Amino acid sequence: MGSLNIENVKKAFGPVEVLKGINLEVNDGEFVVFVGPSGCGKSTLLRVIAGLEDSTSGRVVIDGADVSATPPAKRGIAMVFQTYALYPHLTVKNNMGLGLRQAGTPAPEIERRIGIASSMLSLEPYLGRRPAELSGGQRQRVAIGRAVVREPKLFLFDEPLSNLDAALRVNTRLEIAQLHRRLKATMIYVTHDQVEAMTLADKIVVLNAGKIEQIGGPMELYNSPANEFVAGFIGSPKMNFVDGARLGETAKTIGVRPEHLTVDPKSGAWKGTVVHAEHLGADTNLYLDCEKAGLITVRIFGVYDAEPGATLYATPDPAKTYRFGADGKVLK
């Protein structure tokens, strides 16, 4: 009751092609995250699914029905926006109920659904308030509540956490994850933050320049990225890329994640100088300028004392080193 099929969707604004043929299948109850750098087309794809933008060609199928020509309100979707987009002149209760009232739902039913949604999101004390009287986190919860009461086939989230501060972001992320577990609804979530993608998704879709680079579970993308872009995008700090020729390798580029490098003051594969050290408590990020490998990042779990200017040897874990060909694809 909440599947989505996207078939060869293309979107162009004048001569600029934003989506270059997207094919995607989302199963009922899945939490799918679109992730990619800004300008990669992820928000445009979400808008095409919502019906806020028409695709230039291709089909959008929700629950087996082609909705390419259906207006947004009739697609059985609900959307949560980055800027909350609450109606400033309506109370929290009316904000949540407006969509249902427009669709002609009987009043007792609207009351019931608002009751359920507001208790789920602990919004009961604020039902009579206007958006201007709420904090950022409360406003985003109202926006989520407005989506929940519609009982849609498909939830669409457009960077819902970007406007919240760091602490609130973690809380709201947790709430969205719990919401997904309780409602067992299909959700599509757009973000540029790979941490949100990794923590929330059943399935991540990595987009770049209007094309899908790879689709897979979070660990699948982390452990076996298909190409250099995905390898660099998933994981934080970013994967180190070293020119293969400088290491005497046949591959064009060698990739190794910061956490798959070990350091030793006496001996190792790559000799380097400490440029900067970031102490985060649970782990330490070292920036090394290596003779062979150039500037690399090393992530060490726990505390590690290293003064800038000190000499250290970094050694990659050979089992967790990736080799990329000239076309950026992983060499098996």
Added chain:
Amino acid sequence: MSTATRSMPRTIGAHAILLTYTVIALFPVILVIMNSFKSRAGIFGAPLTPPTPKTFDLIGYTTVIGQGDFIHYFQNSLVVTVASLFFVLLFGAMAAFALSEYRFRGNSLMGLYLALGIMIPIRLGTVAILQLMVASELVNTLTALILVYTAQGLPLAVFILSEFMKQVSDDLKNAGRIDGLSEYTIFFRLVLPLVRPSMATVAVFTMIPIWNDLWFPLILAPSEETKTVTLGAQLFLGQFVTNWNAILAALSLAIMPVLILYVIFSRQLIRGITSGAVK
């Protein structure tokens, strides 16, 4: 605040300039109101002194109210101003919404065309307008004035409002679309309240030239039935004898309605800025 803007000489200088300007701007208005309460001899004897018990006289006001049909002229002016204002704001906002919200072929060309009216004075077309009004039998009706003033006010309204409408959050409009609101509801219920401050600005800019206009009432609607206040005041302006008491009284009275409208709109301006919107 930086120390430079708080320094004493600068503050005094700024205030001196502003005060001078205020005095220059208010002087004629105060002169008119002051002299409207004086007798004829008082006006000519000492035009710059406020009314004293000796020179105080309400003859101007009694003439205005007694002679001619001034209440009726006021009504005409008010009908024309309010109706034109209503249409300028309604059509201006609708055109601005279409220009800022929808992508269509010729969008920017259409915007430019609508803005062209700011640069070309409508009075250049007076003869053609008169012929048009004669042909459509609208001469000596308030409708003629309302139509002309609506056309006169629209270019600036479209220009200012489309700039402000572009700033209204797309997310909010899209949220409305997903909730099944029609484009009209989105426009009237979501967008218009958010651009209220700019509507007030446009209203003030549009209203004052209409209220003060003498040209079009004189040409299009000079009949007794359709006279506006500015035209009515001409009654006292003779070729040989001018009834200054009555003219000054009429002008003083004419300031009032426009002042009241201005106060209403400027309050909207401030309230609009302080109300919470999207973030």
